[in-house]
Structures are given as structure tokens and as C-alpha cells.
Amino acid sequence: ENCHIGHLENGYFSxxxxxxxxxxxxxxxxxxxxxxxxxxxxxxxxxxxDWSPPPRCIHKKQCQNIYFDNGYFASRKQTFRLQENxxxxxxxxxxxxxxxxxxEIQCQENGWTPPPKCIRSCKTPHLDILNYHANRTVFIPxxxxxxACLEGYQTVNKMPIGTSRCGVNGEWSPTPQCFAIECDMxxxxxxxxxxxxxxxxxxxxxxFTCANSYVRVGHASSQxxxxxxxxxxxxxxxxxxxxGPPPEIANGSIAxxxxxxxxxxxxxxxxxxVDFKLVGSKEIExxxxxxxxxPSCIEDKMPCGSPSSIPNIVLQQDDQTQFSHxxxxxxxxxxxxxxxxxMKIKCHNGEWKPVPLCADPSPQCxxxxxxxLMYNGRxxxxxxxxxxxxxxxxxxxSADKITKRATCISGKWSPEIECxxxxxxxxxxxxxxxxQQITAGRSYKNGTKTAFSCLKSFQLIxxxxxxxxxxxxxxxxxxVERPCLPPQPIDCADVPRLEYPNLKIKKQGKTIYxxxxxxxxxxxxxxxxxGPSEITCSMGNWTTAPICLELPCGSIPKVANAQIEGRNKxxxxxxxxxxxxxDEGFLIVGPPEIICREGNWTAPPFCKDVxxxxxxxxxxxxxxxxxxxxxxxxxxxxxxxxSNFQMMGINYVTCTDGQWSQAPTCRDVTCEPPPEIAGxxxxxxxxxxxxxxxxxxxxxxxxxxxxxxxxxxxxxxxWTEMPKCKGEGGxxxxxxxxxxxxxxxxxxxxxxxxxxxxxxxPSLYVLEGSQYITCADGQWTSPPVCLVACTASEEDMxxxxxxxxxxxxxxxxxxxGDFIEFKCRRGYVKDPASSSFRVQCVEGTLEYPWCKxxxxxxxxxxxxxxxxxxxxxxRSSSPSTYLSGxxxxxxxxxxxxxxxxxxxxxxxxxDGVIQYxxxxxxxx
Numbered sequence: 001e002n003c004h005i006g007h008l009e010n011g012y013f014s015x016x017x018x019x020x021x022x023x024x025x026x027x028x029x030x031x032x033x034x035x036x037x038x039x040x041x042x043x044x045x046x047x048x049x050d051w052s053p054p055p056r057c058i059h060k061k062q063c064q065n066i067y068f069d070n071g072y073f074a075s076r077k078q079t080f081r082l083q084e085n086x087x088x089x090x091x092x093x094x095x096x097x098x099x100x101x102x103x104e105i106q107c108q109e110n111g112w113t114p115p116p117k118c119i120r121s122c123k124t125p126h127l128d129i130l131n132y133h134a135n136r137t138v139f140i141p142x143x144x145x146x147x148a149c150l151e152g153y154q155t156v157n158k159m160p161i162g163t164s165r166c167g168v169n170g171e172w173s174p175t176p177q178c179f180a181i182e183c184d185m186x187x188x189x190x191x192x193x194x195x196x197x198x199x200x201x202x203x204x205x206x207x208f209t210c211a212n213s214y215v216r217v218g219h220a221s222s223q224x225x226x227x228x229x230x231x232x233x234x235x236x237x238x239x240x241x242x243x244g245p246p247p248e249i250a251n252g253s254i255a256x257x258x259x260x261x262x263x264x265x266x267x268x269x270x271x272x273x274v275d276f277k278l279v280g281s282k283e284i285e286x287x288x289x290x291x292x293x294x295p296s297c298i299e300d301k302m303p304c305g306s307p308s309s310i311p312n313i314v315l316q317q318d319d320q321t322q323f324s325h326x327x328x329x330x331x332x333x334x335x336x337x338x339x340x341x342x343m344k345i346k347c348h349n350g351e352w353k354p355v356p357l358c359a360d361p362s363p364q365c366x367x368x369x370x371x372x373l374m375y376n377g378r379x380x381x382x383x384x385x386x387x388x389x390x391x392x393x394x395x396x397x398s399a400d401k402i403t404k405r406a407t408c409i410s411g412k413w414s415p416e417i418e419c420x421x422x423x424x425x426x427x428x429x430x431x432x433x434x435x436q437q438i439t440a441g442r443s444y445k446n447g448t449k450t451a452f453s454c455l456k457s458f459q460l461i462x463x464x465x466x467x468x469x470x471x472x473x474x475x476x477x478x479x480v481e482r483p484c485l486p487p488q489p490i491d492c493a494d495v496p497r498l499e500y501p502n503l504k505i506k507k508q509g510k511t512i513y514x515x516x517x518x519x520x521x522x523x524x525x526x527x528x529x530x531g532p533s534e535i536t537c538s539m540g541n542w543t544t545a546p547i548c549l550e551l552p553c554g555s556i557p558k559v560a561n562a563q564i565e566g567r568n569k570x571x572x573x574x575x576x577x578x579x580x581x582x583d584e585g586f587l588i589v590g591p592p593e594i595i596c597r598e599g600n601w602t603a604p605p606f607c608k609d610v611x612x613x614x615x616x617x618x619x620x621x622x623x624x625x626x627x628x629x630x631x632x633x634x635x636x637x638x639x640x641x642x643s644n645f646q647m648m649g650i651n652y653v654t655c656t657d658g659q660w661s662q663a664p665t666c667r668d669v670t671c672e673p674p675p676e677i678a679g680x681x682x683x684x685x686x687x688x689x690x691x692x693x694x695x696x697x698x699x700x701x702x703x704x705x706x707x708x709x710x711x712x713x714x715x716x717x718x719w720t721e722m723p724k725c726k727g728e729g730g731x732x733x734x735x736x737x738x739x740x741x742x743x744x745x746x747x748x749x750x751x752x753x754x755x756x757x758x759x760x761x762p763s764l765y766v767l768e769g770s771q772y773i774t775c776a777d778g779q780w781t782s783p784p785v786c787l788v789a790c791t792a793s794e795e796d797m798x799x800x801x802x803x804x805x806x807x808x809x810x811x812x813x814x815x816x817g818d819f820i821e822f823k824c825r826r827g828y829v830k831d832p833a834s835s836s837f838r839v840q841c842v843e844g845t846l847e848y849p850w851c852k853x854x855x856x857x858x859x860x861x862x863x864x865x866x867x868x869x870x871x872x873x874x875r876s877s878s879p880s881t882y883l884s885g886x887x888x889x890x891x892x893x894x895x896x897x898x899x900x901x902x903x904x905x906x907x908x909x910x911d912g913v914i915q916y917x918x919x920x921x922x923x924x
Contacts, residue, residue, distance in 0.1 A: 002021065002023070003023075003025075003051055003819075004818060005020070005021070005027070006806060008057065009057065010032050010057040010059075011029055011035060011037075012029065012030060013027055013029045014027075014029060014030045023046050025046045026045050027043070027046075028043050029055045029057075030042065031057035034060050035057040035058060035059055035060060036057070037058075038057075039053055062080065062081065063084075063111060064079060068116050070090060070118035071088050071090045071094065071116060072088060073086060073116075074087045074102075075087075082107055082109070083106065084106070084107045085104055086105055086106075086107070087102055087103065087104050088116045093120060093170065094118040094121060095118065095138055096118065097117055099121070099138055103117075109902070119168070120168065120169060120170035121138045121139060121170060122139040122167075124139075125147065125164070125172060125176045139166045141167060142165070142166065144501065144504055145176075146163050146505050147164065147176050148161045149162070151202070152181055152201060152475070153181065153202075155178060155179070158226060158227075159478065160226075162176060162177075162178075163502045163514065164176045164502060173502070174502070181201060181225075181226050182199055182200065183200040183201075183204070183224035184228070185200070186229070188234070188235075190211050190214045191209055191210040191211055191214065192211075193209070200224045202225065204224040205221055205222070205426075205472050206221060206222050206223075206224075206233075207220060208222070208233060215236070215237050215240045217237050217264070217288040218235060218287065219233075219234055219427055220234070221426075221427040222427055223426070223430065225476060227432075227433055230427070231427055240265075240287075240288045242263050242264055243290065243291055244262075245262075246284060246291050247291060249297060250297060251297035252271060252297035253270070253273070254269070255268070255269045255271050256269075264287065264289075265287075267283050268283070268284055269283045269284075270282050270283075270284070270295055270297075273297065275348075277299075278295050278297055279295055279297075280293070280437070301325035303323060304327070304348075304351065307323075307352050310352065312334045313332070313334065313356050314332050314333070315331050317329065323347045324347065325347055325348065325350075326346065326347060328347075329344065329345055329346075330342050331343060331344070331356060332358075368417050369446070369447055370396060370447070371394040371395065372396075373392055373393070373394050374394055374395055374403050377403070379395075391408075392408075393405050394406065394417065404417075425468070426445075426446075426448065426468035426472060429466070429473060432452055432479055434479035435453065435455065435460070435477070436452070436453055437450060444473075445468065446468055447467065447469075450465070451465045452476065457481065457482055459481075459482045460479055461477055461478045462476070462478055463477055481539050483512040483513055483514050483515065484515075484541060484542055485510075485511075485512060487519060487535060490529075490548060492527035492529075493521040493523050493546075494524055496521045496522075496535075497522075498513075498518070498519055499517075499519070503517035504517065513537045514537065515537055516537060516538075519534065519542075521533050524598075525599070526550065526597070526599035527550055527598060528548075528549050528551060529548065530549045531545070531546035531547060533546055550598055551574070551598065552599065553596035553599060556601065557601055559605065561582060562581060562582050562588070563581050564579065564580055564581075565579040565580075574596050575595065575596060577594065577595050578593065580592050580594075580607075582607035585610065585611040585630075586608060587608045589605055589607070590603065590855070598862075603860075608658065609658055610655075611631060611633070611655070611658065612633075612655035612659065613630065613631075614627070615627065616660055618664065618665065618666060620668070621639045621640065621641050621642065621666045622639070622640060622642070623637055623638070624638045624639060625637055631655045633655055633658075634655060635654070636652045636653070636654050636655075637653050638651055639651055639652065639664060644669055644691060644692070646666065646667045646716075647664055647665075647666060649662070650664060659853075669692050669717045670690060670714065670717065671694075671714035671717055672689070673686040673687065673688065673696075674690075674696045674698075674712055674719050674722075677722055677723065678724070678732055678779070678780050679724075679732065680699060680701060680704060681701070682696055682697070682698060683696075684697075692716065693714065693715075694713070694714050695714070696712055697710050698710050698711075698723050698725075703727060703731070704725035704733060704778070705726050705728070706724075707723060707724040708722070724779055726779060730775070730777050731752060731753060731778060732750070732753070732778060732779065735747065735773060736780060736783045740762065741759050741760065741761050741767070741786040742759065744760055751775045752775065753775050754774070754775060754776070755775040756772050756775075757772065759771050759772075759773070759784050765789060766789075766816045766817060767784050767786055768816075769782065769785055770784060787843045787844065788816070788843060789813050789814060789815055789816065789844060790814045790815075790845065792820060792846060796846075797822070800850040800851065801824060801825050801828040801850060801851040802828075802837075802848065802850065803825050804823075805837075818840070819840050820838075820839050821837060823837065824884075825851065827856075827884055827885060828851035828885065829852060829854035829911040830852075834850045834851070835847055835848075837849045854884025854885065854910075854912070855912030857883075857886070857912055857913065857914050859871075859881075859888075859914070860914075863916050864890075867918045867919060868893050868920065869891065869918070869919055871889065871890060871891075872889035872905075882909040884910060884912070885908065887907070888906075888909060890917055895921060896921055897919060898917070898919055899919055900917035900919075901917075904917040
């Protein structure tokens with residue numbers, strides 16, 4: 001195969017010394033100013049399919065230094081080259097979309113990518129009452145922060161934490177605010193309380209007293225918390241009712257038993273069975289006829305710490321920091337403890353049992369911090385001693401200073417040391433909403449701790465343990481609803497809309513949604529939502545999401561010249577199919593079945609007329625079979641040639657896919673008048689045409705001798721071998737006449753031996769052979785031939801449904817040996833049986849390729865939706881149908897970027913098929 005050097009738009013081939021190159025040869029091309037070669041070296045190679053890569057000159061794209069709001073280019077240049085990177089800076093108070101003060105952009109074919117942009121930023125809130133920690137100081141619009149209020153303060157929603165969102169104007173919304181916690185004013189009929197204030201704040205404790213002859217029913221003090229006063233203030237009554245027996249609890253019992261009647265203020269304690277743990281206060285109180293809430297006994301399997309801390313024992317196995325419930329440990333006693341054999345103890349609900357026999361038989365008791373030890377009626381502080389055995393005498397530091405007595409028995413004081421002075425005790429610990437409290441006893445002395453754990457679906461904010469300090473409890477934690485992870489997408493719905501954006505925050509690189517966040521779904525075309533269209537974050541989970549219901553389809557699309565198989569209905573369920581069958585003489589194009597999907601039918605086929613019209617007329621031939629107006633596929637029409645014409649090719653044409661096959665030709669088998677010969681002539685008068693078998697006779701001029709037979713015969717449109725007339729003494733007669741050519745000198749009757757003559761051909765004709773002839777031994781050497789030019793006209797190409805690929809003129813003249821490239825006309829595609837579309841001119845003859853009708857393309861909106869693309873310039877008429885060969889320009893939807901190669905966005909309809917490019921979201 002050869003490659004032709006033709007016209008190169010906006011460029012030229014450099015140093016080309018010839019017009020035709022063979023396969024494997026290389027050539028370079030150069031582009032004009034403001035254009036550049038598509039490939040860096042500008043070199044192309046001749047292949048069997050033409051130049052590779054195709055030579056192409058691309059217009060050089062330049063980008064301008066532009067002005068944009070709130071920023072400026074770092075460079076002062078006015079123009080920038082393609083692919084050049086440029087930095088820009090934002091003014092104070094503005095940042096790039098990535099949150100930086102400096103951004104980088106690149107000059108690309110479609111301009112600056114990404115476009116330079118400076119947006120107003122938000123700065124870290126500066127408020128003394130906020131507790132905000134982050135390594136960021138600048139935020140961009142849509143950023144959400146979570147802030148915490150300092151102790152004693154809360155948000156407008158009465159929560160310890162709040163969220164705020166950076167707006168496009170650089171302001172936080174809502175404004176981060178923390179308000180001091182305040183409690184309502186108190187009243188106590190028939191009693192009094194202290195201290196009295198205009199406002200009570202978080203942590204304030206109020207103590208209550210009743211007037212003479214009145215009994216206090218309720219707690220003696222109350223503390224102000226973020227959820228109000230706790231415990232509730234008491235009431236002062238003239239008489240307080242007694243209580244019946246205390247309530248029984250599962251897996252536990254009342255210590256010391258019970259009686260039938262108890263007075264107001266009486267207390268009783270509970271104890272749990274073996275293997276159970278007490279949760280809540282072990283003590284209850286009779287309050288005006290009602291017992292306070294009893295504790296619970298729950299099964300517990302707590303682990304144990306290392307037994308090595310038990311006095312006087314030695315482990316006989318490897319030690320661990322923690323042992324599970326039920327684990328057994330082998331031990332022995334230290335020397336001098338009186339025992340030497342190996343024994344075992346078992347971890348039972350956090351305690352080692354039984355108590356090791358060699359352990360200290362009389363464990364010490366710890367002195368509480370709120371007592372003074374007494375010795376001989378005077379306070380006595382032992383040196384660095386906090387544990388005792390035996391009997392002690394003590395007074396409470398903040399009570400009535402009465403000396404009391406307690407005995408240490410098995411590590412516990414009996415009776416229990418209780419300093420109940422009002423100044424050193426706290427009110428009952430708060431009941432935090434959505435939390436359970438783990439505490440014991442009903443007297444909350446200085447240093448007493450109480451722990452909290454949140455109920456299921458709530459999370460704890462703050463410390464899980466608070467301490468009674470100077471008669472006040474520390475601020476308790478909050479139990480807030482757990483946040484939600486991002487919801488699962490719904491296949492048939494668009495991306496849901498978040499109704500409260502400030503409830504979306506990022507923590508440790510993960511996006512979470514706070515309680516109350518709400519998403520609203522909208523179904524895509526072809527679907528409907530079954531159930532609520534909104535979901536809400538509640539208790540760490542989203543409420544039930546809707547499900548998708550595919551819509552049914554309406555009436556069946558009509559297809560001309562086709563019938564349907566099955567029953568026609570008003571509506572069809574999703575997934576139902578309908579099959580089409582074309583009428584006789586029509587061929588179905590496309591899938592014969594359509595399916596109901598998403599409320600619409602898939603694209604129906606069409607029935608293409610595959611009958612043929614009148615059979616083509618062939619010059620010098622007639623149709624031998626019966627003629628019709630229309631022919632069905634497969635029909636044949638036979639031809640016969642007229643007299644003196646010979647059939648070339650098969651003698652019939654066939655109707656296939658609406659087109660007749662290549663028709664035969666009838667070649668003229670008569671001969672033109674026999675040609676002139678040097679040194680001789682035809683006897684008699686020449687005829688204009690000679691029938692096959694007719695002959696003519698030559699005679700030589702005087703002085704010339706005949707060589708060969710003087711008679712020539714017409715056979716199959718050509719003459720038999722011509723004789724030659726040889727001159728005496730080596731002379732030659734007049735030189736031979738060549739078709740479409742001339743001698744450069746005047747013609748004579750005789751030429752001496754050795755004479756040389758020159759021929760020339762007219763414009764657009766190619767001289768083949770030597771342009772010179774020589775008289776040698778009475779005969780002229782072989783003359784050249786002037787090869788006729790080829791002409792490709794609109795009429796010739798129209799019948800084969802083709803047009804010129806590179807030239808727009810209606811006619812093209814090409815010299816013999818040159819190549820011409822064709823392409824299919826709009827709406828047509830290459831016929832697989834066609835010859836090559838790169839045709840060589842051979843002695844004035846072109847072998848034309850041919851194209852067949854192509855299938856139309858119908859835009860697939862669903863594929864375009866999935867690929868996030870749209871048309872570059874939607875057409876007003878027939879916006880979804882294209883003929884084969886049509887170009888279709890695509891572009892990415894807004895906020896999307898290209899994934900496919902840039903050239904694939906200029907697609908082409910090829911016999912019903914479109915290759916769709918792809919874009920993806922620029923989402924961060």
C-alpha cells in the first residue's frame with residue numbers, strides 16, 4: 001500500500017521530495033504559526049491504512065490574565081501557554097475553595113482549570129465561654145464546627161455542645177453562644193430556705209427548714225443543675241404518714257428483716273444474694289407514707305485484680321493484672337504465717353473467695369477524712385497513720401462535736417462512721433435525664449462519688465463520675481442521643497437534601513449527623529416512593545426509609561408496518577415485554593422486544609422497507625425476465641446483452657436489504673479502425689467499426705518490406721498482431737501516432753536510421769514509458785502512452801452513497817497512479833462487501849467503493865444520566881435522533897469533570913451505535 005502526500009490544513013509536509021510513499025516510510029510535517037503538531041515530533045509513518053498517526057495541526061490555545069473577585073494573579077504576564085501552571089492569591093479574609101490563601105490553576109483547552117475563585121472565610125470563634133479546640137484557624141462556607149460550653153454554661157438548646165455553620169458571607173450561623181445555667185426561684189410554704197439570691201446558678205445548693213409544729217417531707221437540700229433543681233424541694237406538713245413493710249426485691253433481701261409499720265423518716269437497708277450485685281442506694285427511707293425507690297440486685301461477673309496484693313500470700317503460678325470471673329489461682333502462705341501447703345482461691349464477681357487462710361485475720365479499717373480522732377477527750381492526729389484496728393473515739397469535723405465510738409471488725413467500722421453535719425453533706429445525687437446512676441447509701445458526705453451510665457442509644461458527654469465537694473456535687477454529665485452515620489442511598493431517589501446542614505459535622509475524618517438531622521428524598525423519573533419521604537436521625541439510627549416502587553407503563557408505542565404479538569392493554573407492569581413482527585417486505589431493525597422499565601418502554605425497533613424498486617437499467621442490455629414495480633428480498637432480475645456486446649459478470653441482480661446487487665456490464669466487442677503502422681497503410685477505405693471476425697489488410701510503402709502477416713482480424717474488441725514495414729537501408733517511415741499525445745517536432749515521411757523523436761502528454765495526463773523513440777534498423781522503438789486522468793464526479797459518487805473524504809469540490813481530477821479517499825455520505829455506513837475506500841486512479845479508471853444505509857442513533861437519556869453528561873448544544877428539532885455519520889458533541893454536567901479522553905466527547909453515530917463518554921462528580 002502507498003500513502004499520498006496531500007493538502008494538510010494549517011500545515012505542510014517538510015522536505016518532501018516525492019508525492020507517494022511506500023509502507024514503512026516516514027515523513028515529517030510542520031504546522032503554521034499559532035498551530036502545533038498533535039504529536040511532539042511531528043513525524044508520521046506510512047501504513048497499510050494510510051498515515052499513522054494522522055497528521056493534524058491543532059490551534060494553539062492561550063489563556064489571558066483575568067480579573068476576578070477578591071483575588072489576583074501572582075504573575076504580571078498577560079498571556080499564558082497551554083498546560084502552563086499559574087498561582088493566584090486571595091485578599092485578606094478570603095480563601096480558595098480548598099481553604100488556602102494561595103491556589104494553583106492550569107491553562108487548558110477550555111480555559112483556566114479550575115477557574116480561579118476566592119470565597120469569604122470564617123475564623124475560629126473567640127468567646128471566653130466557649131471551649132473549642134482545633135488545629136484549623138480558617139474555615140470555608142459549608143464547614144460545620146462543634147463547640148462546647150464551659151462548666152456552668154449551656155447552649156440556647158440547653159445542651160453542653162452546639163454546632164455552627166460557616167456561611168457564604170463569612171459569618172457563623174447560628175452564632176456560637178453559651179448562656180449561664182440558671183434555676184427557677186424557690187418557694188416553701190410553712191418553711192424557709194437559705195441562702196436567698198436574686199438568681200441561682202449551676203452548682204448552687206439551697207437548704208430547707210420547716211416552721212415549728214411542721215414536719216419536712218422530702219430532702220433537706222437541693223442543688224441547681226442544667227436540668228433544674230434536684231432533688232425536688234420538700235414540703236412542710238403538720239403530720240407525716242408512716243409506711244408499711246418495705247418492698248421486696250428480686251435476688252435480694254431486707255437486712256435484719258422487717259416489721260408491719262414504720263414511722264416517717266425510718267430507714268431500712270437491702271443486701272443482695274450471692275452472685276448478685278447491688279445497683280442503686282442500698283438504703284430506703286419512709287417519706288410521708290411512701291418508701292423511696294429500692295435498689296436492684298443484678299447478676300454480676302466482674303473480673304478481679306491481681307491477688308498478689310493480698311497480705312501474706314505467695315502465688316504459685318504466673319501473675320496477671322486481671323483475672324476473669326471464675327478463674328482459679330494457686331497460692332501459698334509466706335513464711336511465719338503458719339501454713340505451707342498450696343491452696344486455691346477463685347475470682348467471684350470481682351472478689352477473691354474464700355479469703356486466703358494466711359491473710360491478715362483482722363484487716364485494718366480506714367479513717368474517714370471528715371473525722372477527728374479523740375484521745376483522753378482531746379483531738380489526736382496519729383503520725384501518717386490512716387488505718388487502725390480495734391476501737392477508736394472520734395468527732396465529726398463539721399457536725400455537733402459529740403465524741404462517738406466505732407470498732408474495726410473485719411475491715412469495716414461498726415457502727416458505720418457517718419458525719420451528717422449539714423455543711424459537709426451533699427443533696428441526693430442528681431438524676432441525669434436518660435442516664436442510670438450507680439451509687440450507694442443515702443448520706444452523701446464530702447468526697448462521696450457517684451457514677452453515671454447512659455441508657456441505650458444515648459452517649460455520655462462529660463465525666464462519668466462526680467464527687468461531693470464542700471456540700472455540692474460537681475456538674476453532672478449529659479446523656480445525648482447518639483449521632484447517626486451517613487444514611488444508605490436509595491437506588492431510585494436522587495441525592496437526598498439535608499434540611500438542617502448545621503447538624504452535619506466531621507469528627508476524626510468521618511461525617512456524622514446529630515440527633516434531629518433530617519433528609520428529604522425525591523424519587524427519580526419512573527419511580528415512586530412507598531413510605532415517608534423523610535428520614536430523621538433519632539437515638540443513633542435513622543427512621544425507616546421509603547422503598548422504591550417502579551412505575552407501570554402506558555400504551556405500546558406504534559411501529560409503522562409492524563404488528564404486535566400478545567394482547568393490547570391500557571397499562572403494563574414493570575418487566576412486561578411486547579414483541580413486534582414486521583410486515584412482509586420489511587426488515588426489523590433493532591431488538592424485536594421492548595420492555596417496561598421505570599414507567600417507560602425501551603426504544604422500539606422500526607421496520608425498514610427492504611423491497612427494491614425497478615431493476616437498474618444497463619447500457620446495451622435488456623431485462624430478460626418479467627418486470628415488476630417492487631421486488632421482495634431475494635428476487636432476481638436477469639439481463640441479456642445486445643448484439644455485438646459481451647456480458648461481464650453474472651447475468652442477474654439480486655434484491656438484498658432494499659438494494660440491488662452490483663449489476664453486470666455489456667462490453668462492446670467490436671473493434672475500432674486498425675491503427676496506423678510506420679512505413680505502411682491500410683488497403684482500401686477504413687470502416688468506423690469492425691465486427692468480430694472482420695479483417696483488414698496492410699501494405700508497405702515503396703522501399704519498405706512487410707514483416708509478418710499483412711492481414712489483421714478483430715477478435716474480442718482487439719486486433720490480432722500488427723505487421724511491421726522495415727525500410728531499406730535502415731530508414732524509418734512516419735513515427736507512430738499515440739492517443740492523447742503529440743510529437744515535439746513536425747512529422748516527415750522518412751527518417752534516417754538513428755533519428756530520435758520526443759513525445760509529450762497534455763496537462764493531467766501521465767506519460768508512461770520513455771518519452772523518446774529511436775529509428776533502429778528500419779523500425780521505431782516502442783512509443784510511450786499518455787494515461788488519461790481520473791474524474792470523480794457527484795453523479796458517479798451519488799449512486800454508491802459516497803463522497804470525497806478530504807476535498808469539498810463537486811469534481812476532482814486525479815492523475816493516473818494517484819490515490820483518492822472516499823467516505824460514506826451522511827446516513828450511510830460502509831458495506832462489508834465494498835472495496836477499499838482508498839482508491840488508485842488506473843489509466844483513467846476508478847474502482848468506486850460503496851455504502852449501504854446505516855441505522856439511526858437514538859440518544860439514551862439513562863446512559864447519559866449515569867455517565868453525568870449532556871449535549872453541548874441541544875437541537876430544537878428531533879433532539880434525540882441522529883443519522884449514521886452525524887457528529888454528537890457531549891459535555892459534563894455542572895459540578896462534574898471528565899473521566900474519558902477529551903476527544904471522546906466529540907462522538908459519532910456509527911450504524912446505530914454511540915460511544916458515550918463519562919464524567920464524575922467533583923465532590924470533596
